[in-house]
Amino acid sequence: MRAWLGVSLASLCFAVVGIEGCSPRAAGDELFPLAAGAQWRYAQVTEMEDQRIERRELTLRTLAPESYEDARAWRRRSDDGVDYWLRSDASGIYRVASKNDLQAEPVRDAQPRYVLKTPIAVGTEWQATTSPYLLRRRQGFPPEVRHEHPELPMRYSIESTADVVEVPAGRFERCVRVRGQGTLRLFVDPVAGWRDLPLVTTEWYCPGAGLVKLRREETAGSPMLLGGTLTLELQAWRP
Secondary structure, three states, X not given: OOOOOOOEEOEOOOOOXXXXXXXXXXXXXXXXXXXXXXXXXXXXXXXXXXXXXXXXXXXXXXXXXXXXXOEEEEXXXXXXXXXXXXXXXXXXXXXXXXXXXXXXXXXXXXXXXXXXXXXXXXXXXXEEEEOOOOOEEOOOOOOEHHHOOOOEEEEEEEEEEEEEEEEOOXXXXXXXXXXXXXXXXXXXXXOOEEEEEEEEEEEEEEOOOEEEEEEEEEOOOOOOEEOEEEEEEEEEEEO
């Protein structure tokens, strides 16, 4: 989600081992493959606090590498019309620009937005921005809170490098679990007043397949606000 949700979802954003043309092989390539022609299909389920459930499929494709600002970048496109430009080096995998169908040109990130940062080890941390993807106001327009808070700091950390994950695409071992945590201070209601609402993302990256599962949690618990949970699970992928 960071790289597509915004990494995302947000990010939120995601197989052949290794990256064409990179030598020596950059760290993290096996966990986030960028080879041209690869494709991932995910089942996305959104469960809101008012008991509404929405289901859809999301497909991501990696296109041929191209030049962006005089350096090579790999372009990844989602079927909802968003493109991301990514690079890989010894520091990890990171996004450098993004573009949606309403934008004429890619928008460069002010700072690299890491998907995975080296070393790939428990305790590695980094920071990137996010926005609230699920929080909505029950009254008012537009209802989406993200329009008022488009960029919030979120701190990511590698919590495990040995998770076992089962999704519709199969069973994966030696997966890296990344957790992102942030907060958004909002006026929730006249009784509770202002509260820090948690924004939590958990992502699983597995050797060869890349991102196989993502869970985003934004809890409101307020009569004025609506929160929820979004889950992505890999259904199939094509190297």
